[in-house]
Amino acid sequence: MTAIAPAIELDPAAVDELGRSFRGQVLRPVDPTYDEHRRIWNGSISRFPALIARCAGVGDVRAAIRFARQTGLAVAVRGGGHSFPGLSVCNDGIVIDLSSMKGIRVDPETRTARVQAGAQLADLDRETQEFGLAVPAGIVSHTGVAGLTLGGGIGWLMRKHGLTIDQLLAVDLVTADGQFVKASATENADLFWGLRGGGGNFGIVTEFEFRLNPVGPILLAGPIYWRMEDSPEVLRFYREWIADAPDELTTIVFHRTAPALPSVPRDIRGKRVVIVGCCYAGPLEDGEAAVQPLRRFGSPLLDLCGPMPFLSLQAMLDQSFLHGWQYYVRSCDVAELTDQVIDITADHALRMSSPQTTFPIFQQGGAVARVAEDETAFNGRRAGHSINVAAITETADGFDEEREWARTLWSALEPHQTSVYVNFLMDEGEDRIRKAYGAKKYDRLKTLKRRYDPDNFFHLNQNIPPG
Ligand SMILES: Cc1cc2nc3c(=O)[nH]c(=O)nc-3n(C[C@H](O)[C@H](O)[C@H](O)COP(=O)(O)OP(=O)(O)OC[C@H]3O[C@@H](n4cnc5c(N)ncnc54)[C@H](O)[C@@H]3O)c2cc1C
Numbered sequence: 001m002t003a004i005a006p007a008i009e010l011d012p013a014a015v016d017e018l019g020r021s022f023r024g025q026v027l028r029p030v031d032p033t034y035d036e037h038r039r040i041w042n043g044s045i046s047r048f049p050a051l052i053a054r055c056a057g058v059g060d061v062r063a064a065i066r067f068a069r070q071t072g073l074a075v076a077v078r079g080g081g082h083s084f085p086g087l088s089v090c091n092d093g094i095v096i097d098l099s100s101m102k103g104i105r106v107d108p109e110t111r112t113a114r115v116q117a118g119a120q121l122a123d124l125d126r127e128t129q130e131f132g133l134a135v136p137a138g139i140v141s142h143t144g145v146a147g148l149t150l151g152g153g154i155g156w157l158m159r160k161h162g163l164t165i166d167q168l169l170a171v172d173l174v175t176a177d178g179q180f181v182k183a184s185a186t187e188n189a190d191l192f193w194g195l196r197g198g199g200g201n202f203g204i205v206t207e208f209e210f211r212l213n214p215v216g217p218i219l220l221a222g223p224i225y226w227r228m229e230d231s232p233e234v235l236r237f238y239r240e241w242i243a244d245a246p247d248e249l250t251t252i253v254f255h256r257t258a259p260a261l262p263s264v265p266r267d268i269r270g271k272r273v274v275i276v277g278c279c280y281a282g283p284l285e286d287g288e289a290a291v292q293p294l295r296r297f298g299s300p301l302l303d304l305c306g307p308m309p310f311l312s313l314q315a316m317l318d319q320s321f322l323h324g325w326q327y328y329v330r331s332c333d334v335a336e337l338t339d340q341v342i343d344i345t346a347d348h349a350l351r352m353s354s355p356q357t358t359f360p361i362f363q364q365g366g367a368v369a370r371v372a373e374d375e376t377a378f379n380g381r382r383a384g385h386s387i388n389v390a391a392i393t394e395t396a397d398g399f400d401e402e403r404e405w406a407r408t409l410w411s412a413l414e415p416h417q418t419s420v421y422v423n424f425l426m427d428e429g430e431d432r433i434r435k436a437y438g439a440k441k442y443d444r445l446k447t448l449k450r451r452y453d454p455d456n457f458f459h460l461n462q463n464i465p466p467g
Pocket residue numbers: 041076077078079080081082083084086087088098117137138139140143144145146147148149150151152153154155199200201203204205206321423424460461462
């Protein structure tokens with residue numbers, strides 16, 4: 001496809017000079033790979049930056065920031081490119097693209113890992129699992145470590161090992177004025193607080209250091225399917241069953257059309273189903289005992305919950321969220337699965353049209369809820385469930401109708417909503433961002449923003465304006 005020339009005119013000599021200083025690559029709209037690199041995961045978003053600075057290291061990041069300062073270009077920062085609203089690409093500005101910076105160093109003795117900001121979850125899992133270790137992170141392995149961590153990070157291990165940020169020990173960061181800064185519990189502790197949930201508001205993180213925990217490599221995990229029509233009964237049973245679940249067990253409920261995967265028998269593919277996905281981060285026998293009541297409930301259509309490598313669990317949903325499809329999400333947290341929440345969810349699920357649509361309901365609690373609410377900028381640790389209503393179509397056909405469906409379900413849930421996970425927001429405006437953090441934390445984040453980015457240089461994010 002031919003790239004559309006961005007509206008802004010840059011001095012070619014200045015761009016050449018930036019390119020010469022770069023260890024990575026500086027791409028202009030005329031470059032053959034520009035189109036490939038401006039694309040992000042959400043195919044419903046298409047934007048045309050003036051430049052894409054594909055950084056190879058901290059030196060490149062600093063040079064790109066200086067260039068943006070000098071030229072006044074807006075800055076979009078890209079880790080894994082999985083922002084739902086497409087915050088990692090912009091029109092006419094510069095994309096500071098970290099996706100080539102994938103270095104990871106695991107130290108099995110100290111059980112820590114240093115991870116560059118372009119790594120995806122698959123990269124992190126690959127390196128850490130080699131030593132039987134892991135960082136709790138998300139459920140789709142092509143998601144970026146950077147954006148996920150900076151928003152909090154929820155996933156299969158969270159009830160045992162907490163959010164991704166609960167295992168974060170330190171970061172390296174380049175600020176809006178190009179300073180290289182470290183942040184940890186003992187160094188720039190205020191900044192470290194804000195980075196654990198405050199997203200990309202304070203600078204560009206170039207490297208993360210995580211604490212690692214023993215995980216797997218084989219876990220009891222996988223999905224159990226029932227007919228979608230049975231969802232009200234399944235969810236009522238599920239609610240009682242998880243009430244005394246051990247921390248080792250994390251579950252996620254999905255309503256969707258059964259996928260055409262090799263693991264799904266042909267006669268089940270294409271049927272509308274409700275699924276409880278399980279992950280037991282502990283001994284297999286204990287996992288088996290914990291999951292047994294669920295297996296026995298009603299008449300499951302399919303039970304794929306069994307011993308599996310943690311790496312397989314992490315990649316299990318990759319095919320359900322492919323690059324380039326059209327995505328629109330509306331999300332919220334709820335305190336609990338009340339009868340009303342269950343009935344609204346089950347009823348609307350039956351009205352989804354697209355075979356790609358699938359919306360996870362994450363079970364929180366456990367280790368997530370045991371960290372004090374004010375310890376990190378992430379908000380909503382006491383929520384029972386985080387619901388990510390995702391309208392998905394393969395092409396633009398039917399996308400508008402599916403998006404409307406997501407809005408309708410979200411609106412029906414509105415009276416029951418407690419908060420929202422910032423990484424599940426679309427472009428929803430300042431009030432929603434304030435809601436994501438709560439008024440007190442939002443004000444604290446604003447104070448931090450005034451200190452680290454008073455000009456709001458980094459504003460293409462879930463923005464916390466300094467003023
Ligand atoms: C398929 C899919 C599955 C998901 N599953 C989960 C899940 O299980 N759990 C969960 O918690 N979340 C999940 N998410 C949400 C995810 O956490 C966010 O979309 C997150 O922002 C993605 O990070 P990224 O680096 O891939 O995205 P990007 O689009 O590259 O970045 C997202 C935001 O972070 C900023 N940013 C990125 N890198 C840096 C950096 N190094 N320094 C400063 N700012 C930076 C960007 O500017 C942008 O504002 C999922 C998203 C998708 C698309």
